[in-house]
Amino acid sequence: MTKFAIEPPKPVTIPVSGSNAVFPVRRVYCIGRNYAAHAIEMGHDPNREPPFFFQKNANNLDPSGTFPYPANSSDVHHEAEMLVALKSGGTDIPIDRALDHVFGYGLSLDMTRRDLQGEAKKMGRPWEIGKAFERSAPCGAIHPVSSVGHPDHGKITLRVNGEPRQEGDLNQMIWKVPEMISYLSEYFELAAGDIILSGTPSGVGPVSRGDEMEVSVEGLGQLQVIVA
Ligand code: MN
Secondary structure, three states: OOOEEEEEEOEEEEEEEEOOOOOOOOOOEEEEEOEEEHHHHHOOOOOOOOOOOEEOOEEEEEEEEOOOOOOOOEEEEEEEEEEEEEEOOOOOOHHHHHHEEEEEEEEEEEEEEEHHHHHHHHHOOOOOOOOOOOOEEOOOOEEEEHHHHOOOOEEEEEEEEEEEEEEEHHHHHHHOOOHHHHHHHHHHHHHHEEEEEOOOOOOOEEEOOOEEEEEOOOOEEEEEEEOO
């Protein structure tokens, strides 16, 4: 039996809808500017440049329904995103085989310390400080492909305290799910347990303590998260 020098960290897991099994997380890839209207609101050209990704940490995912307002920021933004969970992976995955690797889909938030991300961008520094902080990716249960198929269209919305803030359609993604998987697999070895956050529609904005965020994607239900 392996003897650990220190107590090993607990595996990160996400509930699976309709099952008592949980989904173990390996890595978290997030795409930037994947909806044209959001690229424009952030001051960028929405033309189809190659996609770019950043990573969050597996243990930034948080299915608890509570988002603690993080330290060292006064401009924390919501980004509603569809989550894609992989059951297998590999390298150089062709686009037409990419969906074979998907276990399921869910709802998530790519919470962002926009002020810190903005400073990092200005100085040409990495984004982790703005993106990969504690509990920065609230998420819901994963819905297996066997029950929801592969959603490629349908409304994605976010409300704060019942007020509409973000609205788009999955069919507005610049890079579709199979393209993201294929592209990532050219640069990284994808594997079972990997998660992709597929980008946010326009309307991102700040939250305050006490706010209730509600993400909804047609066919995947709702996710409520309280800012604490
Ligand atoms: Mn995002």
